[in-house]
Amino acid sequence: MLDIAEDLHRWCAEGRDFAVATVVTVSGSAPRQPGAALAVDAAGTAVGSVSGGCVEGAVYELCRAALESGEPVLERFGYSADDAFAVGLTCGGVIDVLVVPVRAGTPVRAVVAAAVAAAVHGETAAVVRVVSGPPGMPGRTLLVRPDGTYTGTLGGHGTALDRTAAREAAALLDAGRTATVETGSDGARCGEPVVLLVECSVPPPRLIVFGAVDFAAALVRAGRFLGHHVTVCDARPVFATPARFPGADEVVVDWPHRYLDSQSLDGRTALCVLTHDARFDVPLLERALRLPVAYVGAMGSRRTHEDRLARLRAAGLTETELARLHSPIGLDLGARTPQETALSIAAEIVAVRRGGSGVPLSRVRTPIHHDAGSMPRFLPCPVPVYGGHPNG
Structure with missing residues (x-):
């Protein structure tokens, strides 16, 4: 429901009655995850989606009926093998959808109005x-x-x-x-x-990009596209300017490790080190790899990576801590340009967050949509070749 908070916030302010259908559980392959919602007001206006189109019509009618009766309903939708055009998920998954009427003057209305207002204002x-x-x-x-x-x-x-x-x-x-x-x-x-x-x-989860380089500008755009709050940090004021990174939420001029020390970060944060300079990298990574963040990646050739690991070991980091470092940064896409490199890095961040393997889906034997806790099994593939990648 909170994925359509802006629309529902407006509807509440306008005094509209509506019903909201929310995906509750997902089994197998399905296009939307729990929390995805479709809402329908008394005039029949619809916003949002619960299935990417597969069962929208049926859920729309459930919303209209629930709004009229005032009663919630829980409905299951799945694939129909007998009729390819029957209501169901043609991708083969099963979803449970909860439909709740939200009418003026009801206890649910007051709570929903407060919830969507909190979401719109960026509150937790x-x-x-x-x-x-x-x-x-x-x-x-x-x-x-x-x-x-x-x-x-x-x-x-x-x-x-x-x-x-x-x-x-x-x-x-x-x-x-x-x-x-x-x-x-x-x-x-x-x-x-x-x-x-x-x-x-x-x-929004944070993406902090250390190093005001050309690759950083492309990564800023990719991070914003993925819904991150993006910060660029560099100690060189001539390079770390808002004019060079207009897409960033903030541009900070500071030593990377000192800036990192000043921040309170959570388990959704991604840190990308693009500085290519041991003076910046080592003090920064020494701290970053001990923080409970989601992702720490560093750009550099394999030779740079090995030298960096030696320096970090000398600084006292354990092998367990070093194993958290994604370096050379990004997935093997054969990337060369800043834009391609940004895509490579962003793809690895998503894979780490969602528990993906990073291999082609054609080689994966498990469901396309899977829990982050279970890495998919995949067919053997050749050792990646990183030649030509900006890492080295």
Whole structure:
């Protein structure tokens, strides 16, 4: 739902009634992930998507019906082998979709309005909805803030379930994840089973590019395209200027390691070191590889990489810490230009974040859409050749 927060925020301000359909769970291959939403207002206007087109028509009608009845509904959509044109996901996956009416004057409306406002203003918050549970509970909504306070109620045994939901939401907020959680109506495993969808709204992940070089300018654009908050940092004021990096959210003139020391970073942050200079690289990487960030990559030839590793070992880094370094940076695309190199680096960041192998999908034996925790199996392929890559 929060992926269409701007539209829903406007609809709430205009006093429109609407129903919102949200992907709750995904099995197999499916084009959208949990949290993806389609909303329909009383006039029939639709925004968003739950399947990339496969089942939009059927979900649209479910929204219209839920808005009229005032009752939430949980529907499953999957592939129909008997009729290729039947309602279903032709990609072979299965999705569960929760449809909740959001009408003026209802408790759900107040919580949804607060949730979409928080998302629009870039605030950190989580929306918890009851997907399935005892009668009267499905569709109930809770807004949870980072400090554990919450608005609304999920019903059931009241505050016990709300407190449990708030704790689960806070944990997912730390990771910036959207997921389903199973508990009981009493807030423990003893009550009637309750399934919750926890959808998180967090600020954009950070991408910090160290080194104000030509490759950095292209990487800034790629990072913004992927939805990152992008910072360029370099100690040389003549190169680190907003005019050279108009796409960056901020350009900082400072020694890279000193700037890194001043930042509070989370587990979604990507750090890209493009400086090619041991004076900058080693003090920076000595700190970066000990931080709980998602990705640390460094540009340079294989000879530069080996020299860099020797310097970092001398600085006291362990082999476990050094294993976190992605160097030479990027995937083997045969990249030569700054734009191609930026694509190579961005692709590796996505692969690390999503648990991808980086090999062609034609060689992958597991589902195209898979959990980040399970790396796909793939057929043997030749050793990559990095000749001509800007790394060296």
